[in-house]
Amino acid sequence: MKSEPSVYSIKDLQRDGKTAWEGVRNYQARNFMRDSMRVGDLVLFYHSNADPSGVAGVAKIASRAYPDAAAFDRESRYFDERSTPEKPLWVLVEVAFVAAFKEILPLEKIKQAKELEGIMVAKRGMRLSIQPVSEAHFKYICRLAGCRMPGNEA
DNA sequence: GCCAACGTTGGC
């Protein structure tokens, strides 16, 4: 899951413990939240538009998808008049902090790693803010980042 | 700040 650190960083999540991932306004990204995410699923937290851009840590899904109330709020930058409480168009999931990498694992490193061949985030023009990651890729990224995780002590 | 790539919108 991508976030611009100037808006919301892994440190912000560490401080908050948990956050509602509001503001996703892309159908494909929404569908991943709604259809594929389950409580307990692990997430790579990616800093976009950053220096450097890359994976900043690990989070986990803390709720199933439910309507994103920001879409109903005229004052919100995420307001969308097509979405109503009766017929919500956009959803969010809650995301909980797991770990912050000591150092960002830069996109450049991800592109260089043979083991990560085919990973979505490395593809040209890939700007989807929520992307599926294979278990093998996930583990390898954690290893590259030197992150110790339950079930992934390597 | 530039700009390529992409998604969305809306005229036809």
Place this chain on the structure above:
DNA sequence: GCCAACGTTGGC
């Protein structure tokens, strides 16, 4: 349903 115009994303 096509596709040009537009707005946004995000690496650099």
